[in-house]
Amino acid sequence: MPPARTMFEKVWDDHVVADLGQDTCLIHIDRHFLHELSGTMSFKELDDPPRPVRHPELTFATLDHVIETLPGRGYTTRIPGGDGFISGLREGTRKHGLRLFDLEHPYQGIVHVVSPELGIALPGTTLVCGDSHTCTVGGVGALAWGIGSTEGGHVLATQTLLLTRPQTMRVNFEGTLPTHVSAKDLVLHLIGRISADGGNGYAVEYAGSAVRALGVEGRLTLCNMGIEFSARMTFVAPDDTTLSYLAGRPFAPKGRAWEQAAAYWRALPSDRGARFDREVRIDCSGLAPQVTWGTSPEQETGVDGHVPDPARAADPVARQGMERALSYMGLQPGQALAGLPIEGAFIGSCTNSRLDDLRAAAAVLKGGRVPAGVKAICTPGSTQVKRAAEAEGIDRIFRAAGFEWRESGCSFCMSGGVKGEGFGVQQRVVSTTNRNFEGRQGPGVRSHLASPVTVAASALAGRIADVRHLRA
Amino acid sequence: MERFTSLTGVAAPLMRHNVDTDAIIPGRELMKVSKTGFAEGLFANWRYSDGERKEDPGFLLNRSPYRQAVILLAGHNFACGSSREVAAWALRDFGIRCVIAPSYGHIFHANCFRNGMLPVTLPIAQVEAIAAQVEQSGGQQPVTVDLESCTVTAPDGQRFPFTLADLHRTALLEGLDAISSTLRHADRIAAYQARDRARRPWVYDVPAG
Numbered sequence: 001m002p003p004a005r006t007m008f009e010k011v012w013d014d015h016v017v018a019d020l021g022q023d024t025c026l027i028h029i030d031r032h033f034l035h036e037l038s039g040t041m042s043f044k045e046l047d048d049p050p051r052p053v054r055h056p057e058l059t060f061a062t063l064d065h066v067i068e069t070l071p072g073r074g075y076t077t078r079i080p081g082g083d084g085f086i087s088g089l090r091e092g093t094r095k096h097g098l099r100l101f102d103l104e105h106p107y108q109g110i111v112h113v114v115s116p117e118l119g120i121a122l123p124g125t126t127l128v129c130g131d132s133h134t135c136t137v138g139g140v141g142a143l144a145w146g147i148g149s150t151e152g153g154h155v156l157a158t159q160t161l162l163l164t165r166p167q168t169m170r171v172n173f174e175g176t177l178p179t180h181v182s183a184k185d186l187v188l189h190l191i192g193r194i195s196a197d198g199g200n201g202y203a204v205e206y207a208g209s210a211v212r213a214l215g216v217e218g219r220l221t222l223c224n225m226g227i228e229f230s231a232r233m234t235f236v237a238p239d240d241t242t243l244s245y246l247a248g249r250p251f252a253p254k255g256r257a258w259e260q261a262a263a264y265w266r267a268l269p270s271d272r273g274a275r276f277d278r279e280v281r282i283d284c285s286g287l288a289p290q291v292t293w294g295t296s297p298e299q300e301t302g303v304d305g306h307v308p309d310p311a312r313a314a315d316p317v318a319r320q321g322m323e324r325a326l327s328y329m330g331l332q333p334g335q336a337l338a339g340l341p342i343e344g345a346f347i348g349s350c351t352n353s354r355l356d357d358l359r360a361a362a363a364v365l366k367g368g369r370v371p372a373g374v375k376a377i378c379t380p381g382s383t384q385v386k387r388a389a390e391a392e393g394i395d396r397i398f399r400a401a402g403f404e405w406r407e408s409g410c411s412f413c414m415s416g417g418v419k420g421e422g423f424g425v426q427q428r429v430v431s432t433t434n435r436n437f438e439g440r441q442g443p444g445v446r447s448h449l450a451s452p453v454t455v456a457a458s459a460l461a462g463r464i465a466d467v468r469h470l471r472a
Numbered sequence: 473m474e475r476f477t478s479l480t481g482v483a484a485p486l487m488r489h490n491v492d493t494d495a496i497i498p499g500r501e502l503m504k505v506s507k508t509g510f511a512e513g514l515f516a517n518w519r520y521s522d523g524e525r526k527e528d529p530g531f532l533l534n535r536s537p538y539r540q541a542v543i544l545l546a547g548h549n550f551a552c553g554s555s556r557e558v559a560a561w562a563l564r565d566f567g568i569r570c571v572i573a574p575s576y577g578h579i580f581h582a583n584c585f586r587n588g589m590l591p592v593t594l595p596i597a598q599v600e601a602i603a604a605q606v607e608q609s610g611g612q613q614p615v616t617v618d619l620e621s622c623t624v625t626a627p628d629g630q631r632f633p634f635t636l637a638d639l640h641r642t643a644l645l646e647g648l649d650a651i652s653s654t655l656r657h658a659d660r661i662a663a664y665q666a667r668d669r670a671r672r673p674w675v676y677d678v679p680a681g
Binding site: 014016017018020021022023024026028030037038040041044045051054055057058066079080081082084085088099107118122124125130131132145146147148149150151153154157158159160162164196197200201227228230232250251252253254257258260261264296298317318320321324414435437438439440443 | 490495498502503507547553555556557575577578579582583655672676
């Protein structure tokens with residue numbers, strides 16, 4: 001009998017081009033995605049000396065980071081200096097013969113929404129992109145992680161990366177999720193419980209009955225915040241749910257190739273008895289919807305919870321961090337989170353902008369109205385998601401509730417307050433995004449991370465709300 | 473790539489946990505198709521008050537001698553978050569070529585080695601001990617980081633050894649270009665792909681979409 005291996009070990013072993021000693025390997029990269037912000041810089045690595053792209057067919061590109069999300073947008077942006085990134089990606093992909101899902105292309109969207117939706121991310125593949133949330137596509141069983149733009153140039157030129165082997169962790173989410181509790185709540189709770197540094201150095205496999213019960217879109221959300229857990233990568237082993245999701249997607253294998261791929265994928269899950277360097281078990285059956293109170297994703301609690309007291313932190317550095325977070329967020333120790341008045345609500349980003357997210361939010365919003373003084377925005381994750389949502393009438397529900405219904409892009413999650421693509425100074429915002437960092441959604445903006453239904457319920461209430469107590 | 477061998481100078485003790493790359497350089501400061509010229513945007517949200525370029529005298533790097541810092545001391549999970557390589561470029565442009573912390577965001581850690589920068593990993597107690605000595609001297613006492621011997625020398629002369637994979641160490645010491653180094657293995661890449669294509673043809677035969 002061969003030794004029992006984890007899924008990570010199987011995939012890693014199948015990607016070793018050269019073992020260079022001390023746990024450092026040259027690893028093959030199967031899929032590479034570029035966007036305008038980092039992709040444009042990656043092309044610079046091919047200029048001097050001039051180098052070709054080794055496998056143009058394995059790299060894909062789209063526009064998402066710098067382009068605007070307002071209807072009627074174009075190839076220019078009000079972000080000062082942003083135009084050069086848009087033109088840089090378009091010119092670079094043309095020069096090197098790479099596929100680009102350009103602004104008007106029906107496949108345009110946020111990279112991590114697009115790559116599983118199109119069947120570009122596949123189980124057991126390695127996939128990288130110059131964006132930290134690349135770990136999202138671990139939701140279909142890919143080993144995926146974010147890289148810098150110089151590393152992106154290395155992938156373009158060599159189709160490989162030099163990597164040290166991570167340790168392995170398995171997080172078992174067990175039990176049945178209560179109504180209104182979703183993948184976003186699971187991952188926020190995990191980070192809150194273990195810490196924002198908890199996954200550091202690990203390839204993290206999410207498993208357990210609660211994960212098996214999630215659809216692929218929920219698994220993508222779960223894996224999306226792997227980087228907020230500081231994991232090297234996060235993934236869910238492929239199963240029937242994964243295969244039915246991928247079958248027929250434009251860039252997924254077809255015919256005999258599909259049969260070969262499916263046989264390979266079926267053998268990927270961790271063997272019984274495989275050993276992990278760390279295992280964590282989380283019981284989900286009593287979990288409340290989660291919301292962050294601070295400026296690190298670990299600073300979170302149940303929506304029925306209270307702001308903790310920094311005085312109770314043992315480590316002085318951690319205490320000062322909490323004090324700074326409370327000062328930035330304009331909160332006091334002991335304050336209840338539910339009921340805090342908000343000025344903004346955002347549904348979008350690579351975390352929570354897929355069709356299931358929009359459907360869940362729409363079910364809460366239906367028939368309701370966001371009060372005056374709350375700026376509410378929805379940016380669907382991709383042009384395909386947007387069109388599918390519109391075909392179901394979801395856009396009409398959002399609009400009727402007072403939400404702006406925009407085009408797909410990263411926008412309110414990363415533009416940092418550029419005019420028309422951010423919130424105002426010291427505004428309190430409930431957001432389906434992944435980062436409550438200082439200034440992430442605009443200078444001084446106070447972001448509370450939560451699930452789509454919590455954001456929808458809060459938008460209607462004009463304050464942070466417990467969706468479980470919403471009228472039926 | 474610029475070599476890194478040894479560095480002696482002012483160390484700035486930014487002893488906070490989970491300093492994210494949005495704090496190191498905010499999104500709006502990234503908009504330059506360039507790998508240099510980001511010093512002014514470094515820690516912009518903390519360095520300047522009210523969104524103007526007016527320095528906040530309370531922030532560490534606005535005070536002497538930390539303005540001249542070449543080393544940064546930090547808490548757990550330094551440079552977590554976004555993959556923006558500008559975080560490394562902004563530190564380097566400011567003059568900081570070495571960070572000493574107990575752990576790092578993994579993307580920043582990898583980016584350092586592509587930019588002639590050294591991320592030293594030491595246990596938190598050792599980073600705090602070095603930071604305390606630096607603070608005691610008002611930042612005047614220098615810290616030395618030597619990559620040949622893989623040691624950090626604190627102001628009082630105490631030496632702390634650190635480890636680093638040989639591959640990273642050699643690349644920094646010799647200023648190697650990573651793509652050129654990897655292309656020396658071009659035959660192994662080709663051999664791997666031939667083997668792998670037989671096992672996983674579906675990886676290489678991408679449908680037209």
